[in-house]
Amino acid sequence: MFSNRIEFDLRPNRLAQAVAARRRAGHPIIDLTESNPTRAGFAYPDDLLAPLANPRGLVYAPEPFGSIEARRAVAADYARRGIAVDPQRIVLTASTSEAYSMLFKLVAAPGDEVLVPRPSYPLFELLTTLDGVAARPYDLEYHGIWSIDLASIERAVGPRTRALLVVNPNNPTGSFVSHQEIERLAAICGPRGIALIVDEVFADYELEPDAVDRARVLARRDVLVFGLGGLSKSVGLPQLKLGWIAVTGPDGLVSEAIGRLELICDTYLSVSTPVQLAAAELLDRGAAVRGQIAARVAANYRRLKAVAASAPWSSVLTASAGWYAVLRVPTVRSEEDLVVDLVTAAGVLTHPGYFFDFPHESYLIVSLLPPEETFAAAVERMLDRLEHRVHD
Ligand SMILES: Cc1ncc(COP(=O)(O)O)c(C=O)c1O
Numbered sequence: 001m002f003s004n005r006i007e008f009d010l011r012p013n014r015l016a017q018a019v020a021a022r023r024r025a026g027h028p029i030i031d032l033t034e035s036n037p038t039r040a041g042f043a044y045p046d047d048l049l050a051p052l053a054n055p056r057g058l059v060y061a062p063e064p065f066g067s068i069e070a071r072r073a074v075a076a077d078y079a080r081r082g083i084a085v086d087p088q089r090i091v092l093t094a095s096t097s098e099a100y101s102m103l104f105k106l107v108a109a110p111g112d113e114v115l116v117p118r119p120s121y122p123l124f125e126l127l128t129t130l131d132g133v134a135a136r137p138y139d140l141e142y143h144g145i146w147s148i149d150l151a152s153i154e155r156a157v158g159p160r161t162r163a164l165l166v167v168n169p170n171n172p173t174g175s176f177v178s179h180q181e182i183e184r185l186a187a188i189c190g191p192r193g194i195a196l197i198v199d200e201v202f203a204d205y206e207l208e209p210d211a212v213d214r215a216r217v218l219a220r221r222d223v224l225v226f227g228l229g230g231l232s233k234s235v236g237l238p239q240l241k242l243g244w245i246a247v248t249g250p251d252g253l254v255s256e257a258i259g260r261l262e263l264i265c266d267t268y269l270s271v272s273t274p275v276q277l278a279a280a281e282l283l284d285r286g287a288a289v290r291g292q293i294a295a296r297v298a299a300n301y302r303r304l305k306a307v308a309a310s311a312p313w314s315s316v317l318t319a320s321a322g323w324y325a326v327l328r329v330p331t332v333r334s335e336e337d338l339v340v341d342l343v344t345a346a347g348v349l350t351h352p353g354y355f356f357d358f359p360h361e362s363y364l365i366v367s368l369l370p371p372e373e374t375f376a377a378a379v380e381r382m383l384d385r386l387e388h389r390v391h392d
Contacts, residue, residue, distance in 0.1 A: 006129045018340045019349060030378040031349045032366040035323065037236035040369040042292045044236075048285060051278035052240075059273075064266035066092030066276050073280035074244050077234070081203065083218050085227075085246045089254060091261055094270040096201055096230045096243040097127060103226050103245065104131040105264050106257065107195050108162040114197075115156050115164040117148075119356040121171045121199075136161070137357065145211040145318050146175030150184050157188060164189055167199045168217065172326055172356055172365045174207060174319025182215035190223040195257075197226045201233040202322040205294050207301045207368075211320055224249040224257060233323075235286025236293055242275045242282075297323055297368035300375045304366065307379045313390050314383065323368055326353070331362040332389050338362060346385040348378045 002008070012020065022029055034040055065071060068087060075087040093099040108114060110132035116124045118137035128135040136156040139149040153164070164185060169176050177185070177198075189196055198217045218227045230243030247254050247261070275282075304325050305316045317326040329338070335352035342364075343349045353363030370378070 005132065006126065014336055015339050015343065015349075015352075018343050022343060022347065027347060029343060029347050029349050030370070030374055030381070032370065032375070032378055032382075033349050033351050034367050034369050036238065037233075037289070037293060037369060038239065040296075041371045042236060042289055042296075044289055045285065048237075048282070048289075049240075049278070051281040052274040054274065054277040057274040057277050061273075062269045064262045064269070065090070066271050070276040070279040071244075073283050074229075074246075076280070077229075077283045078218075078246065083216075083246075085218065085248065089247045089258065091245040091247065091258075091265060092271045092276065093230075093243045093245060093265075094241045094272075095232065095238075096199065096228050097123065098270060099226075099228050099230075099243050099245045100124075100127045100197070101131055102261065102264050103163065103195075103197055104128065104133045106260055108133045111160065112162045113158060113160045114162060115153060117165060117167055117170060119170075119173060119353065119358045120165075120167055122355055122357075124165065133162075134160075138164075139359070140170065140173060140175065142173075142317055146170070146173045147212075148177065148181050148185075150181070150188075153185070153188060157192070157194070161192070161194050163195045163197050165197045165199065166217070168215075169202050169205075169319075169321040171202060171322055172324035172351075173317065174202075174322040174324065174326075176210070176212055176214045176320050177217065178212035179215045180213070182217055182220070186220055186223040195224040195226060197228065199228045201229055203229075204234055204290055204321075205297050205323060206321045207298055207319045207325075208321075211318055218246060218248045220248065221250055224253045226257075231282060231286070234290060235282060236289040237282065237286065240275050240278075240282065242271060242279060293323075293369070296372065299372055300368040300370070301325055303372070303376050304368075304379055307376070307383055311383050311387060314386065317363075325366050325368055327364045327366065329362050329364060329386055330390055332392070335361045335363070338386075338389070339364070341389065342382055342385055346381045348382045348385070350382065 071087040071090040078085045113134045116135040139152040225248045227246040232238035339352045351365040
């Protein structure tokens with residue numbers, strides 16, 4: 001009766017079971033996997049959503065890519081980041097996740113392939129599979145900073161490769177693609193007709209002064225690029241469901257892509273009118289929320305590094321930007337045992353590296369969003385518990 005395009009294994013994993021058991025027992029948990037900014041104690045202005053009540057929203061006048069005024073507001077937000085994008089080349093979507101789905105429909109037929117970074121955002125497996133597209137991994141490697149293993153791209157690329165995904169900065173490694181790397185990626189992708197899909201949702205959240213010479217991906221003219229962003233991360237409002245795609249690259253290819261995207265977007269018309277009417281003001285006033293998040297994640301990252309410095313068996317991997325940090329710890333037990341033990345015995349919930357496809361153990365991924373005092377307490381408890389296990 002049901003499709004087998006994905007494996008619907010709905011059983012809770014061991015970590016989820018451990019969390020449920022601790023909650024049932026009435027013990028508190030500090031959640032270092034929290035990635036929902038609306039639950040992390042930021043001060044959102046009470047009237048931030050007032051523009052959603054604009055009476056012009058009482059009229060439905062659908063446009064495949066969204067209203068030009070909302071697209072201009074997104075272009076202005078790119079300008080804030082020093083990036084020039086023509087509003088006519090901006091496509092609104094209900095989220096970044098939906099943008100991926102639209103783009104897979106645009107560039108790939110069922111069974112075609114897209115190259116996906118590893119380690120990276122676990123949702124890619126579902127996003128690709130749900131659109132009938134195969135995800136082929138390419139590797140990022142760490143040697144004090146992260147870089148792309150270009151040979152792994154050469155190995156993964158094939159006749160059915162339609163797009164290469166770059167998460168810039170990547171989740172959870174916090175790494176930007178460098179100028180040198182993008183030159184190589186463009187040389188691999190441009191001549192083969194492979195598009196670059198560049199997810200920049202975390203670009204505003206710097207953690208370390210640049211470790212690499214950052215690429216200006218959207219300014220390229222030799223390869224078709226789809227830049228992705230959204231309110232979810234840029235102003236901490238995931239519930240408003242507004243994302244976007246900026247289409248850049250050679251003019252001919254951009255026009256062709258836009259023409260085809262128009263039909264795809266017209267089929268769904270998924271972006272609500274109120275959020276389009278409110279976009280300019282939300283992007284503008286949301287800067288206050290972005291500022292709080294940026295200050296918080298940077299402070300928590302510094303704190304994590306300071307605490308980890310007193311535990312010489314651990315190290316915090318350099319992250320240039322984003323909402324996450326990666327802690328490397330000795331492999332005294334499997335990552336799964338480690339995260340289950342941390343939540344059960346210390347009440348601290350973290351994600352294991354294997355959730356993000358780290359190539360080997362042991363890594364713990366922590367969200368930098370929780371309030372500073374909560375984060376500091378959790379990190380102390382986590383490292384105490386780990387110290388105990390390391391010397392067991
Ligand atoms: C790399 C990356 N892209 C996209 C998203 C999702 O954004 P949206 O809420 O716009 O779908 C996330 C969410 O965590 C993410 O980590």
